[in-house]
Amino acid sequence: MRPFSQVDVFSTEPLTGNPVAVVHDADGLSDEEMQRFAHWTNLSETTFLLTPTDRAADYRLRIFTPSAELPFAGHPTIGSAHAWLEAGGEPSSDRELAQECGAGLLRIRRTERLAFAAPPLLRDGPVSDDERRQILTALRLGDDDVVDISWGDNGPGWVVVLMRHAEAVLDVRPDWSSFGDLDIGVVGPYPEGSECAVEVRAFCPSIGVVEDPVTGSLNASIGQWLAGESLPTSYVASQGTALGRRGRVHVEKDGDTVWVGGDAATTIKGTVGVGP
Structure with missing residues (x-):
């Protein structure tokens, strides 16, 4: 034992x-x-x-x-x-x-x-046109629904979709048959002054998990991509709302290091x- x-x-x-x-x-x-x-x-x-x-x-x-x-x-x-x-x-x-x-x-x-x-990203930067089409199909979204898409692979293989607002993140209803081997994270901002800066969701059916409740690796990828740019250098992310959870992830960019707590x-x- x-x-x-x-x-x-x-x-x-x-x-x-x-x-x-x-x-x-x-x-x-x-x-x-x-x-x-x-x-x-x-x-x-x-x-x-x-x-x-x-x-x-x-x-x-x-x-x-x-x-x-x-x-x-x-x-x-x-x-x-x-x-x-x-x-x-x-x-x-x-x-x-x-x-x-x-x-x-x-x-x-x-x-x-x-x-x-x-940890350092294994793959980052823009997705290809074919990858973009597959990602949008998997999430049942159109081009106008997203602000940007970027690779954020730090081990689990994440690709990250930035949406216009948190409510749009919560409204996503994926088409699981279109994911293939993709693991897709989705993030969107809450209005200024809200308890949390963003809402996050993590879809990873390729590893046997349809939607992960709260995901440190994905939030690390998002912080490395957006902290100090579209997001503050220190913020709290909400995740799990769509699953009835109340996850809170604390992200801080200190110099070149992103801390996820x-x-x-x-x-x-x-x-x-x-x-x-």
């Missing part, structure tokens, strides 16, 4: 964020055993805490969707860091954690709430019988 936590991420209200399943002391588990367990939990992500192989890291993290492993994902990063600390993990620095994952070494800041430094609370703690 191995220690287990389930952590609700990106919300201050119980059971209104995005849950991540965290298996502690996961050394010795095979890839197949990890994937089978992640498929069984059927959450958007399940993570496994392991001994680091990089001496600069505090711990190593592997991240699985129900169908595949990801090199990086946001809410699993914050939820797993929270679980590691709660279980007695002792970081080498008082101010930051160093997480080893498929995307390399990731910095996690410890202030009012945990926040990770957005959120609250986390453990909702389940115990042991699981996975692997040897």
Whole structure:
């Protein structure tokens, strides 16, 4: 049996964020055993805490969707860091954690709430005409419905659609048959003076998740694209509204680094019988 936590991420209200399943002391588990367990939990992500192989890291993290492993994902990063600390993990620095994952070494800041430094984008910039047509078809939108579209792939493969306002984001009704292997994020601004600056939605059927409730990696991509340009350098994003959640993602651009933070609370703690 191995220690287990389930952590609700990106919300201050119980059971209104995005849950991540965290298996502690996961050394010795095979890839197949990890994937089978992640498929069984059927959450958007399940993570496994392991001994680091990089001496600069505090711990190593592997991240699985129900169908595949990801090199990086946001809410699993914050939820797993929270679980590691709660279980007695002792970081080498008082101010930051160093997480080893498929995307390399990731910095996690410890202030009012945990926040990770957005990893470098693997792909950014404009989409092609063919990609634009597929994206608009998948979202059932016309050219006039969107302000801009950009790649924002930081591991999960995001392409991001900027819409004219938050209400339009909430009105999107995707055509799932047209997605192919696309993972599409949609963002639109709220009126000035609102509680949150933007509404965000994340559609990722290619990895076995139709709509993700609250998504750190996507919000990192949006911050890298729009913070300090169309959006302030520091803002709060709302996500999950369409699913009855109340996700709040804190985004801050500090120099060249975009920090993505959120609250986390453990909702389940115990042991699981996975692997040897």
